[in-house]
Amino acid sequence: MQHDSHRTWSGAGRALAFCLLLAVGAGAQAAEDFLEQGKVYAIQPRAFRMNQEFSISAAFLPLDAFYKSFAVSGHYVLHFNDLWAWEAVHLSFAKYMAIDTGLKKQMMDDWDVSPTDTPKVDYMLDTNLMIKPLYGKMSVMNSRIIFMETYFLLGLGTIKYETAFFPAANAGVGMRVFLTNTISLRSEVRYYASFGEGFDSVLYFGLSFCYNAFAEDKPTAKRQ
Amino acid sequence: MFRSTTRHLLTTVLLLGAFSAPAQQSPPPPAEEPPPPAAGAPQGQTAAPAPAPAPAGGAPQQPALSEEELKELQGAVGGTEKAAAGPEVFDEGVKAYYDKNYVFACKRLWDFMSASPPGEKNYGYAEFFMAESLARLGFTHAAIEYYFNVAKNRTRPELLADALSAIEAITRKNPFDEDLILKDLIYDTSFGFLRDDLNDFVEYYRGLLDYRNGFIRWGEKHFASITKDSYYYFKARYVQAVYELVRQRLDDALKIFQEILESNISQLEQADVINNARQSIARILFEQKKYQQAYDMYEQIRLAVENQASVFLEEAWTMYYLQDYRRAMGLLYALEAPAFYRFFNPEKYLLKALIYQNLCHYNVSKDAVSEFRRGYGEALAAVYDRVDLEKNEILMDAALQDPTLDGLSRFARLLDTEMGRLDDFSAAWEENGLNNHLRRMYDLKLKYVNRKLKIGLDEALRQVANKLLEFEEQMNLLEYEIGLAIYKRIKGAPTSRVEEKKSIPKSGPEVYYAFDGEFWNDELHDFNFFIENRCFEEERWE
Amino acid sequence: MRAHVIEKLSGCLLLAALLVGMGVRAEEKWYSERYGPVQKRLYDLDHEISLGWALLPLDAYYKGYGVQIGYTIHFNEIWALELFRIGWSYNLDTKLKNKLIDQIPDVSPSEFPAVVLWENTNLLFKFFYGKQSFLNRTVIHFELFATAGGAFVFRNPYPLWDGDFHNANYEFGVNGGFGARFWLTPRWSLRVDLRDTVVLLTFNRGSFPLKNIALVGLTFGVNL
Numbered sequence: 001m002q003h004d005s006h007r008t009w010s011g012a013g014r015a016l017a018f019c020l021l022l023a024v025g026a027g028a029q030a031a032e033d034f035l036e037q038g039k040v041y042a043i044q045p046r047a048f049r050m051n052q053e054f055s056i057s058a059a060f061l062p063l064d065a066f067y068k069s070f071a072v073s074g075h076y077v078l079h080f081n082d083l084w085a086w087e088a089v090h091l092s093f094a095k096y097m098a099i100d101t102g103l104k105k106q107m108m109d110d111w112d113v114s115p116t117d118t119p120k121v122d123y124m125l126d127t128n129l130m131i132k133p134l135y136g137k138m139s140v141m142n143s144r145i146i147f148m149e150t151y152f153l154l155g156l157g158t159i160k161y162e163t164a165f166f167p168a169a170n171a172g173v174g175m176r177v178f179l180t181n182t183i184s185l186r187s188e189v190r191y192y193a194s195f196g197e198g199f200d201s202v203l204y205f206g207l208s209f210c211y212n213a214f215a216e217d218k219p220t221a222k223r224q
Numbered sequence: 225m226f227r228s229t230t231r232h233l234l235t236t237v238l239l240l241g242a243f244s245a246p247a248q249q250s251p252p253p254p255a256e257e258p259p260p261p262a263a264g265a266p267q268g269q270t271a272a273p274a275p276a277p278a279p280a281g282g283a284p285q286q287p288a289l290s291e292e293e294l295k296e297l298q299g300a301v302g303g304t305e306k307a308a309a310g311p312e313v314f315d316e317g318v319k320a321y322y323d324k325n326y327v328f329a330c331k332r333l334w335d336f337m338s339a340s341p342p343g344e345k346n347y348g349y350a351e352f353f354m355a356e357s358l359a360r361l362g363f364t365h366a367a368i369e370y371y372f373n374v375a376k377n378r379t380r381p382e383l384l385a386d387a388l389s390a391i392e393a394i395t396r397k398n399p400f401d402e403d404l405i406l407k408d409l410i411y412d413t414s415f416g417f418l419r420d421d422l423n424d425f426v427e428y429y430r431g432l433l434d435y436r437n438g439f440i441r442w443g444e445k446h447f448a449s450i451t452k453d454s455y456y457y458f459k460a461r462y463v464q465a466v467y468e469l470v471r472q473r474l475d476d477a478l479k480i481f482q483e484i485l486e487s488n489i490s491q492l493e494q495a496d497v498i499n500n501a502r503q504s505i506a507r508i509l510f511e512q513k514k515y516q517q518a519y520d521m522y523e524q525i526r527l528a529v530e531n532q533a534s535v536f537l538e539e540a541w542t543m544y545y546l547q548d549y550r551r552a553m554g555l556l557y558a559l560e561a562p563a564f565y566r567f568f569n570p571e572k573y574l575l576k577a578l579i580y581q582n583l584c585h586y587n588v589s590k591d592a593v594s595e596f597r598r599g600y601g602e603a604l605a606a607v608y609d610r611v612d613l614e615k616n617e618i619l620m621d622a623a624l625q626d627p628t629l630d631g632l633s634r635f636a637r638l639l640d641t642e643m644g645r646l647d648d649f650s651a652a653w654e655e656n657g658l659n660n661h662l663r664r665m666y667d668l669k670l671k672y673v674n675r676k677l678k679i680g681l682d683e684a685l686r687q688v689a690n691k692l693l694e695f696e697e698q699m700n701l702l703e704y705e706i707g708l709a710i711y712k713r714i715k716g717a718p719t720s721r722v723e724e725k726k727s728i729p730k731s732g733p734e735v736y737y738a739f740d741g742e743f744w745n746d747e748l749h750d751f752n753f754f755i756e757n758r759c760f761e762e763e764r765w766e
Numbered sequence: 767m768r769a770h771v772i773e774k775l776s777g778c779l780l781l782a783a784l785l786v787g788m789g790v791r792a793e794e795k796w797y798s799e800r801y802g803p804v805q806k807r808l809y810d811l812d813h814e815i816s817l818g819w820a821l822l823p824l825d826a827y828y829k830g831y832g833v834q835i836g837y838t839i840h841f842n843e844i845w846a847l848e849l850f851r852i853g854w855s856y857n858l859d860t861k862l863k864n865k866l867i868d869q870i871p872d873v874s875p876s877e878f879p880a881v882v883l884w885e886n887t888n889l890l891f892k893f894f895y896g897k898q899s900f901l902n903r904t905v906i907h908f909e910l911f912a913t914a915g916g917a918f919v920f921r922n923p924y925p926l927w928d929g930d931f932h933n934a935n936y937e938f939g940v941n942g943g944f945g946a947r948f949w950l951t952p953r954w955s956l957r958v959d960l961r962d963t964v965v966l967l968t969f970n971r972g973s974f975p976l977k978n979i980a981l982v983g984l985t986f987g988v989n990l
Binding site: 730 | 804806902907
Binding site: 062065066083101103107110111113115133134135136137138139140141142143144145148149150 | 802803804824826843844862866870872873877893894895896897898899900901905906910
């Protein structure tokens, strides 16, 4: 038995991304490449700058109707500058972490039907381009400020199902919250489209704990 | 052109209350006579013994009344309970204090005190525990009154150190009655031997008052006996530095301020001294034309944002003299934030107009002058029309911001707040008259403080009015100069200056937030107002 | 193994939460005794009407595409009450359901009740308010919030216009989730909600199904 839940997610994801982009474009003021005369800007040194990032994540893969998977991931990201980075390695391990939703049992109990085993994800390996166009700050409970950035991912990789490897492309969006110069937290969602015997997709929700190595090599600018 | 730094220096002086000459302030009018106490009830604020009730036997037309009946007739206390204010009542009060039942402790202690003469054996202790309980309940002024009694009257000399220690603790954190504590107690009383920390406290305030009264040598002597590197040592050094400022010895003052900052002064406890020292150093550096150093020192000030209005203005002037007009305008923009809404600031229009004039934006510069007139026109009209200046909101607001009135205003607010809280204890204290007594105490003090404020306010209003008139004169002169500059002729064919453009990097070590009307506190010092320079080179002018 | 992994993940999440609480880097020198980090928010809400779309992607037998309307009272900058959020879903059968109906004679459409209408009443906890600079050109204001509350759900195997409610379920549950709001103008905002409803009780059948309904919502909000 095949299931097509991933199509719904892919369509929904694209619609959501489109709406968000529209919203950003519509709501934002006209962007200028030059500082506008008669306008006030707050120009602040960037409080945190990433250099070489090592992270571990906990992830959830909810797309499959028969299994919900957890995964553990490791990342290495090389930050070229404050806008571009390369997630050189993103390895997610999901083998043995799938939880049966009970749908198979329910079908068996109700209708004496045994669906074909859907292949579970064992692990995923990909490499991604990361762009970080948004940097900002948040007021926490109206009492203090923490700094954060939003990033987008686009990459290629492979997904190993129980049966075989399949090439995959992925796109994602995430948010990083800086705790210190070296520690940050990320939360992200990625959509993987794998091409093998047809088209399959995996949705990935991840929470990462990140370490910024050699942070002192990217000094923050002093306030003028 | 007008510069306010020297005036600011003098303002610092005024913060400590007129060093340049012995205080010529008119003495405050005597406090209203407190209403005569009911016979038999001891005075809470003085040590006068309770008058004995008139003997009943001598007046032929009056029926013989017992002491208790007399007391009931005169409404001092009610019922038989008042008469029995024996040591057990005192003991109950003390026990309640140690059980942390401060409300009941106050009640019983007042029962004891109101029915006992001040010479009673435990009266001094009762006052002390009453003060302690009131302090724990947040009635700092009432507590101070009783601590004052204990320290001044010394019916129990062994309590002197504890009373002084408690007074010292309250004065550190709260506004307090300076006349009562500083003048009537500390300045006017000989305490004998005190332990070091209390000695520092007493010597500091004695020295401060001597400096205020112009007795510099005596003041120095008092300060010399303060323990080095203690809390009051740094406060004393600050006073001495300000005195050097008054004598226009900037280098000596600078030396002392820097010594304070370089010492091991507590960053947490004495943040006020540190910030004041930093601001004073910055002002001195400004006067010495070391603008960049002055700006760096201003940036080290750590005050709550709403108290930084003067820092922003002074930084703006510093940036102006550094010819960084964008930053200067940005800092003036920061003064539009809600936190500074009430800050009396006609100077910002002056600086704005100067900046625009320097960048040859003459029409906008004239607009800044018009803005000043719009903002303060009503207040100026009130001054010219010689109406009661108190009736003008802007002038009143400005006068209330006078540093000399700040302490009194805060004390008045404290009295008001604590008096309001008495309602919360009416259930426990109404019956035995403690609530009434405390309310009267607060009310009297508040009336006294308000009278003092009124006198100070009159003077402050006059100063604000004069200041406003000076600014108006400056603005008129500036407007005239702008008018001249508009019609300045240039040689050669008319051309316009090539607009310089500053590009925004897409990313980098700096983040650009376009200001959209929302003030984030961490950004206030980072505003840049982008405006082109329209001036031609000097050689082009005829 | 699964329990061990979940335990480890919970530990990581707890650590992350603690770190956010402990180690956030705040610009303490800009503290204020009277204001929070933002003196007066430009983007604030009082009474909000929101209208938009909903996606119900979780069920294996149908996918719901709906619309929803809601009304929220914002008490202050931290708390709000979503007085009601009413939605209607148009449900599309999945291939799985169609195959079951086609291939198994005993299976009838009436055995697949789907969410048709729902109502949520939720408390909103708006813990983050912030802004981000997009390529240093424009500023986007946003907030993040959590929701929790109760839900009423009407399930039916057939659409409303069929008029066949013999197999309908009237259910009550609790729901919780997260959301983000992006301001387009001081009055208009775009809101993204992720909610999960756990159905606790089916009134008309007296059962306790403990079913999950996930909802992804995209709505436009206007501040009245």
